[in-house]
Amino acid sequence: MPGPLLFYQLLVLAVLLALLALIVVNLRVLPVLLAYDRTKGEEPQPRVAVLVPARNEEANIEACLQCLLEQDYPNYEIWLYDDASTDDTLHIATRIAAAHPAKIHVVPGTGGPPVGWLGKAHACHRLYQAMRERSDPDYLLFTDADVRHEPQALGHAVAAAGALGAGLLSVFPRQRTLTWAERLAVPVMQHWAVYGILPLPLAFTRRAGPAFAAANGQFMLFSREAYEACGGHTLVRDRILEDVALARAVKRSGHRAILADAGPLVSTRMYDSLAGVWQGYSKNAYAFFGYSPPFLVLGVIVLAALYVIPPATALYALLMSQVSLEWFYLPLAQYAAAAAARLLLSVRFAYRAPDSLLHPVSILFMIAICLNSMRWSLTGTGTWKGRTQRLQQ
Numbered sequence: 521m522p523g524p525l526l527f528y529q530l531l532v533l534a535v536l537l538a539l540l541a542l543i544v545v546n547l548r549v550l551p552v553l554l555a556y557d558r559t560k561g562e563e564p565q566p567r568v569a570v571l572v573p574a575r576n577e578e579a580n581i582e583a584c585l586q587c588l589l590e591q592d593y594p595n596y597e598i599w600l601y602d603d604a605s606t607d608d609t610l611h612i613a614t615r616i617a618a619a620h621p622a623k624i625h626v627v628p629g630t631g632g633p634p635v636g637w638l639g640k641a642h643a644c645h646r647l648y649q650a651m652r653e654r655s656d657p658d659y660l661l662f663t664d665a666d667v668r669h670e671p672q673a674l675g676h677a678v679a680a681a682g683a684l685g686a687g688l689l690s691v692f693p694r695q696r697t698l699t700w701a702e703r704l705a706v707p708v709m710q711h712w713a714v715y716g717i718l719p720l721p722l723a724f725t726r727r728a729g730p731a732f733a734a735a736n737g738q739f740m741l742f743s744r745e746a747y748e749a750c751g752g753h754t755l756v757r758d759r760i761l762e763d764v765a766l767a768r769a770v771k772r773s774g775h776r777a778i779l780a781d782a783g784p785l786v787s788t789r790m791y792d793s794l795a796g797v798w799q800g801y802s803k804n805a806y807a808f809f810g811y812s813p814p815f816l817v818l819g820v821i822v823l824a825a826l827y828v829i830p831p832a833t834a835l836y837a838l839l840m841s842q843v844s845l846e847w848f849y850l851p852l853a854q855y856a857a858a859a860a861a862r863l864l865l866s867v868r869f870a871y872r873a874p875d876s877l878l879h880p881v882s883i884l885f886m887i888a889i890c891l892n893s894m895r896w897s898l899t900g901t902g903t904w905k906g907r908t909q910r911l912q913q
Contacts, residue, residue, distance in 0.1 A: 523846075525846045526845065526846050526850075529845075529846055529850035529851065529854070530850065532825060532826060532830065532850075532854050533850055533853055533854050533857065535826060536826060536854050536857040536858055536861075537857055539716060539717075539857075539861060540857050540860055540861045540864075542716070542717075542719060543715055543716055543861050543864050543865065544864065545719070545720070545721065546715045546718070546719070546720045547715065547864060547865075547868055549720050549721055549724070550715070550720060550779065550780065550781050551680060551684060551778065551779075551780040551781065552780065552781045552783060553673070553676040553677055553680050553691070553780055553781065553782045553783065553785055554676060554783055554785070555680075556676055556679040556680035556683050556684075557675070557676060557679050558593075558675050558676075558678060558679040564595060565593065565594050565595040565678070566595065566657075566658035566659055566678055566682070567595050567596070567655075567656070567657045567658050567659070568593065568595065568596040568597075568657055568658065568659045568660075568661060568674060568678060569596070569597055569599055569651050569655055569657040569659070569660050569661070570588055570596055570597065570598045570599065570661045570663065570674070571599050571601075571644065571647050571648065571651065571660060571661065571662045571663070572584065572585075572588075572598065572599070572600045572601070572647075572662075572663060572664070572665055573600075573601050573603055573640055573643035573644050573647055573662075573664075573665075574600060574601065574602055574603060574605065574609050574613070574643075574665045575602070575603035575604065575605050575609070575639065575643070576605045576606060576607045576609060577605070577607075577609045577665035577666070578605075578607040578608040578609050578612060580665040580666045581600075581609050581612050581613055581665050582612050582616065583668065584665045584666070584667065584668070585598065585600070585613065585616050585624060586616075587668050587669045587670070587671075588669060589620060589623060589624070590671045591669065591671055591672075591673065591674045591675070592671045592672060592674075592675060593674040593675040593678065596674060597623060597624075597625065597655060597657075598623055598624045598625070599624075599625045599627065599647055599650070599651045599655075600613050600617075600624065600625070600626050600627065600647075601627045601629060601643050601644075601646055601647035601650070602626065602627070602628050602629050603629045603632075603639060603640075603642075603643040604629045604630070604631055604632055609665075610626070610628060613626050614626050625650075625651070625654075627646065627647055627650040627651075629643065629646065636757060636758055637757045637758065638757065638758055638759070638760065638762070640737070640762065641753045641756055641757050641758075641759065641762045642753075642757065644662055644753045644762075645752065645753040645754055645757070648660070648747075648752060648753065657744055658743065658744060659678060659681065659741055659742065659743055659744065660741070660742045660743075660744055660747055661674065661677070661739070661740070661741045661742075662737065662739075662740045662742075663738060663739050663740075664737070664738045664788070666738075666788050666789065666790060667693055667738050667739060667786060667787070667788045668693075668786070668787050668788065669785065669786055670784065670785045670786070672785060673782065673785040673786050676782075676785060677689060677691075677739075677741050677780075677782075677785075678741070680778075680780055681741055681743065681778075684776065684778050684780075685776055686741075686743070686775075686776050686777070686778040687742065687743050687745070687746025687747075687749075687750075687770045687773070687775025687776055687777065688735060688740060688741070688742050688743075688746055688747075688766070688767055688770040688775065688776070688777040688778065689740075689741045689778045689779075689780055690734075690735035690736050690739060690740045690741070690763070690767065690777070690778070690779055690780070691736065691739045691779070691780050691781065691782040691786055692710050692711055692714070692736045692738070692739075692779075692782075692869070693736075693738055693739060693782060693786040693787050693788040694782065694783070694784060694786065694787040694788075694869060694870050695707070695710060695787070695788060695789070695790065695869070695871070696787060696788065696789040697789075697871065697872075698789070698792070699792065699793060699794065699797075700794075701791070701793065701794040701796075701797040701798070701885075702789075702790075702791060702792075702797060703871075703872060703875050704875075704878065704881060704882045704885045705797045705801060705882065705885055705886065705889065706790065706791070706797070707862070707865065707866065707869075707871045707875065707882070708879075708882045708883065708885075708886050709801050709805075709886065709889075710736075711865050711869050711871075712861075712862060712865055713808075714734050714779070715865060716861060716865070718732065718734050719732065720779065723777070723779065724776065724778060726771070726774065726776065729771075730767075730768035730769070730771040730772045731768065732771075733764070733767040733768045733770070733771045733777045734763075734764055734767055734777075734779060735763045735764060735766060735767035735777060735779070736763055736779075737762060737763035738786075738788060739782070739786055740763060740766065742770070743775070745775075746770050746773065746775040747770075749770075749773040749774070749775065750766065750769035750770045750772065750773040750775070751769055751773075752766075753766075755769055756769070759807075760803065760804045760807040761804055761807045761808065781868070781869075784870075797889075798889065798892070801889045801893070802889055802892045802893045802896055803893070803896070804893070805886075805889050805890045805892075805893035806890065806893035806894045806896070806897045807893075808890075809890070809894075811897060813894065816890060816891075816894055819890070820887050820890065820891070823883050823886070823887060824883075824887070826854075826858065827858050827879060827880050827883040828880050828883055828884060829851075830851040830852075830854035830855045830858070830880075831851065831852075831855040831880050832880075833847060833848075833851040834847075834848050834851040834852045834855060837851070855880070858879050858880075859876045859877055859879055860876075862875075862876040862879045862882075863876040
């Protein structure tokens with residue numbers, strides 16, 4: 521009769537194999553934007569408003585606007601909201617808009633968010649209001665200043681949204697990761713944390729509840745009808761994870777919230793240093809656990825049991841010459857299953873494949889970020905782009 525340790529090791533392996541199977545299924549059903557193309561002769565094309573909230577983005581804003589100006593889609597405008605930047609963002613945006621007055625509209629912000637609002641949600645809301653006073657689009661694309669769009673990106677996205685009947689179509693941009701901090705954290709916090717957990721077949725059906733929905737605020741293409749029906753950014757005014765909350769609200773309103781793979785069409789470099797990674801993810805990681813210390817502690821235990829303890833156990837067994845089924849071979853198989861899951865995502869989303877072998881280190885880094893995010897929330901010490909973040913809901 522198998523002992524408790526063997527039963528435990530088999531259970532961990534079974535969970536990891538199930539999560540590996542989930543990633544295989546998710547990658548098979550994930551729509552690819554390049555598979556959808558607008559009908560060239562179809563007129564008129566849906567009108568699109570591209571909405572860019574920006575705060576202290578002087579390093580990004582010119583490249584952002586330039587790539588949006590180069591879209592080959594025939595029927596769109598660009599709207600930018602300067603969220604009281606303290607750098608040269610507004611000046612750069614205004615200069616570019618002056619050269620393209622029919623295409624780019626700049627909305628200057630007059631101050632920070634009011635009580636009860638977080639910065640990005642407030643900027644998006646103000647931008648939408650200003651745009652609606654002068655325009656009547658069919659689709660709204662909210663995107664960030666650090667995102668780069670290839671010329672075909674908007675056309676493929678609109679075509680995919682129409683073909684899939686999506687009230688919201690969102691993508692996780694292809695990530696450019698150069699430093700070790702980026703390579704360890706970004707693949708886990710972006711693609712793995714979604715496609716390794718969320719069953720997309722349920723997320724894509726209206727029958728499953730709104731809990732089965734996700735989105736990425738770096739690229740959110742709404743039909744105007746779905747955006748207004750779900751309540752827009754007013755509904756998520758105080759949410760750190762406003763993108764996920766909007767996806768759930770869209771689904772709750774009866775529309776489809778679809779995730780898609782943009783491939784090389786949409787890319788970004790979110791952070792360029794250890795400090796950027798640490799602060800950027802610390803501002804919202806605790807929200808994933810519902811601002812609940814017990815839930816976070818439970819999550820840390822599960823993550824450690826699945827991804828950190830197995831390779832540590834196998835290494836210990838090897839060093840101590842205890843090469844047995846329970847102490848070495850099963851933990852090694854657990855590590856292999858976890859690395860294989862990470863490898864599938866790395867190949868699909870153009871991360872470095874060898875970094876998959878460092879998945880346990882990535883998980884330890886992620887745990888540290890989550891604990892720091894909880895510390896920020898409980899002490900009120902978190903800041904982002906010069907503003908104190910109110911991390912507690």
